[in-house]
Amino acid sequence: MREAASELLVERAREGDGLRRTLLGSSAAHLFVIATLLLAPADWFSRPAEETLDVMTLRLGGPEGPGVGGRTALGGRPVQEVVTLPEARRPQWIQPPAPAPPRMVLPVPEEVTRRRPEPETEVPTVPEEARGRRLTTGPEEVLGSTMADTGVQGIGIGLSGGGLGGSGGEVAIEDFCCPEYLATMLDLIRRRWDRHQRVTGTVIVRFEIGRSGRIDAVTVDRGSGYLALDLAAQRAVLLTRQIQPLPERFGQDTLNVRLTFEYRP
Amino acid sequence: MRIFGYPAFAILQAPGESDPGSGFGTGLLGLIAESSLLSQGVLLSLLLLSILSWAISVFKLWQFRQIEGQTETFIDVFRKSGRFSEVQAACKSLAASPLTGVFQAGYVELNAQLRRSRDDDGSGGYRDAAARPALRSLDALDRALLRAASVEMVRLERHVPVLATTASIAPFIGLFGTVWGIIIAFQGIGETGSTSLAVVAPGIADALVATAAGLFAAIPAVYFYNHLTQKTKVVASAIDDFALEFLNIAERNFSP
Structure with missing residues (x-):
């Protein structure tokens, strides 16, 4: 006994669905992906290396460095130094004189011996200012900001290698011929930079100085997260716009600069 | 390069x-x-799962696209035709649509009932020109449509559970490979006696490849499973709708 539609339903249920073709296609696609992984350049799958474009990195912010001379503040950080203390004035203990040896004396009447003998000399006591003072132990190490001879040539902007902490730390001027030029450039930018903001942060602005000294391609390389800080930094560079032409000793046509603006409270 | x-x-x-x-x-x-042989086996199984799930996904997407197009055409033909036989003639070219299967099942059942109704006359023909064959049981026709709908649903949902399975187990397989790899890595670290990053990192990275492969297989499977499930529901609704429409027409035209 069979239902009228049974044959039809069984036939439809058994119909092939052509999955085999798509399986082959899927296998081929996976092989293709694996082959792509094998043959693709390695930098497709990893973060590209830091751009090796000749970019100078400067940092604004912090106190300005000394104008000339090799003595720069050593990072503005406290430095331990052995300081020779002045010799402390030690209190002079005054030793009372030893009692005189007894002498052979004639016996005196009782009323005479009862009388207290008068001291021959007055015995001085310990001076009041010497009481309770700690004994000194010689020279001590103290914390303090000091100037040390770093042996570097300052360029007046705190940009020397061992320069001001936080302000002159990241300067790659060893490849640049003319640090004076940078000093001028930074001075011009700093004048137009409104560093007094309500929040703190760091903005890196990137720009290009042409041979004629014109500043172009000003972009915020890394923002601080605050629009006001980013705009203030960008504005400082944009307003500067024109500086001295690049030094002739500098061989390239453009100088790429990454300038870090640090906003501190 | x-x-x-x-x-x-x-x-x-x-x-x-x-x-x-x-x-x-x-x-x-x-x-x-x-990596170890077991880790390689884990990666191979994940690759096979990925191949299978992508094949099923692409095939079902293609199938649903075909179904949607042919269903639309079938509904158009069905509603414009005056006779079931005309629709039946069009069914051969619209075989991918599940409505075709439902219609054919209903049509076969309807024909069978009408033929029996004719045979019950005894003369093998109509007694007079005005008399017409009548539907003997609407419930039987309903059941035939229901069976056909069930078969079509099975066809629609075929292979889709593989996607759910892949989505569920691929991350676990990957995790297993990672755990195993880390065990091996720590054994190696113990043997070398060094805890430097240069010694620890390659083993961990090697182990984590399995987890990445598991996620690579599972994420598309999850997406396509949900997508295809939604499409199946839409087509199932169309099948139910069509079955009721067919029943109404049959009752209206062939009730005694």
Whole structure:
């Protein structure tokens, strides 16, 4: 006994669905992906290396460095130094004189011996200012900001290698011929930079100085997260716009600069 | 140019020809080549699952696209035709649509009932010209449509559970490979006695490849499973709708 539609339903249920073709296609696609992984350049799958474009990195912010001379503040950080203390004035203990040896004396009447003998000399006591003072132990190490001879040539902007902490730390001027030029450039930018903001942060602005000294391609390389800080930094560079032409000793046509603006409270 | 699969090609080179500065471990295939047999088995099973799930996904997407197009055409033909026989003639070219299967089942059942109704006359023909064959049981027709709908639903949902299975187990398989790889890595670290990053990192990275492969297989499977399930529901609704429409027409035209 069979239902009228049974044959039809069984036939439809058994119909092939052509999955085999798509399986082959899927296998081929996976092989293709694996082959792509094998043959693709390695930098497709990893973060590209830091751009090796000749970019100078400067940092604004912090106190300005000394104008000339090799003595720069050593990072503005406290430095331990052995300081020779002045010799402390030690209190002079005054030793009372030893009692005189007894002498052979004639016996005196009782009323005479009862009388207290008068001291021959007055015995001085310990001076009041010497009481309770700690004994000194010689020279001590103290914390303090000091100037040390770093042996570097300052360029007046705190940009020397061992320069001001936080302000002159990241300067790659060893490849640049003319640090004076940078000093001028930074001075011009700093004048137009409104560093007094309500929040703190760091903005890196990137720009290009042409041979004629014109500043172009000003972009915020890394923002601080605050629009006001980013705009203030960008504005400082944009307003500067024109500086001295690049030094002739500098061989390239453009100088790429990454300038870090640090906003501190 | 340095390619991503460089370490794999380094395997094929003779030891003397290989670049001493670039050993295994600097690329994905290098990590796989260095991993244990079990880890490689895990990765192979994940690759097979990925192949299967992508094949099913692409096939079902293609199938649903065909179904949607042909269903629309079938509904159009069905509603414009005055006779079931005309619709039946169009069914051959619209076989992918599940409505075709439902219609054919209903049509066969309807024909069978009408033929029996004719046979019950005894004369083998109509007694008079005005008399027409009548539907004997609307419930039987309903059941036939229901059976056909059930068969069509099975066809629609075929292979889709494989996607759900892949989505569920692929991350676990990957995790298993990772755990196993980390066990092996720690054993190696224990043997070398060094805890430097250079010793620890390659083993961990090697182990994590399995988790990445598991997610690579599972994420598309999850997406396509949900997508296809939604499409199946839409087509199932269309099947129910059509079955009721067919029943109404049959009752209206063939009730005694």
